[in-house]
Amino acid sequence: MCRSGHGEMLRMNVHILRILFFLLVSLTVVSSIRCYECENGVNPACGKYFKAYQFKAKKCGDGSPYFKCALQRQTEPDGWVGIARVCYEMGTLYGLNETDGCREWTNDIGFTALYCFCSTNFCNKGSNSSSSILLHLTSAIGLTYYFLFH
Template sequence: MCRSGHGAMLRIHLHILRILLFLLFSSTVVSSIRCYECENGVNPACGKYFKAYQFKAKKCGDGSPYYKCALQRQTESDGYVGIARVCYEMGTLYGLNETDGCREWTNEIGFTALYCFCSTNLCNKGNNPSLDNLLVMTSALALVYSFLFH
């Protein structure tokens, strides 16, 4: 009888886990992504030591799946580092790999900048959004593990 009860409990936990995962992924697909938008040239709190509490998140693209959060970093010849956090409409910059992660891009007139893309709400808060996403995924996996094996 104990074995049967344990198996039933495991099935309930798996069912709950499936529902939670469905809600997590369906809400990401249905709603617009929200990103920080700012420039450190306008407000220094948008710079390297980002102060998220000073900015409101922007809802990007009215539900369009063609937006990501982005962080752009450009070092000027005088050493100044310009940082911008934006809602990025995919396809805006020709030839730029827009998959999640960071990469340098140079246009035809020699403008070079580092672009970091990410696909979850408010993920452009850090200096390297792809590392922030890694932390979120690790936490999610730990939660799944605790449901299944404890």
């Protein structure tokens, strides 16, 4: 009777290890964030009314976790608003809070811009999209259920 219970526990541990391995592989595969890169001074479709279908997102940093998507917005003295969407390497601008969200930053010579950071694929199009996270979470829950109850 004890050996039978030990066998069941061993099978359960193997299932748990499979789940953990799948999650680890999934996180490794999706670690490269994809962001839009453009400037409205070069292409007006990158401006306030962003036309994502005109741009191809770029894979940032070859899997480095030190990248986020960013949107930079600055108003020139003549009233023109410059907008840039980029792969942002963390630590690039000294003193800037790089947590997800938007904030103004001013450098030593008085240049001021609004920076918005986000950490999911294609998120610098202007609206927050968490569909990628939701998809991975749903997949993980489904696989966990399958391995535990089948």
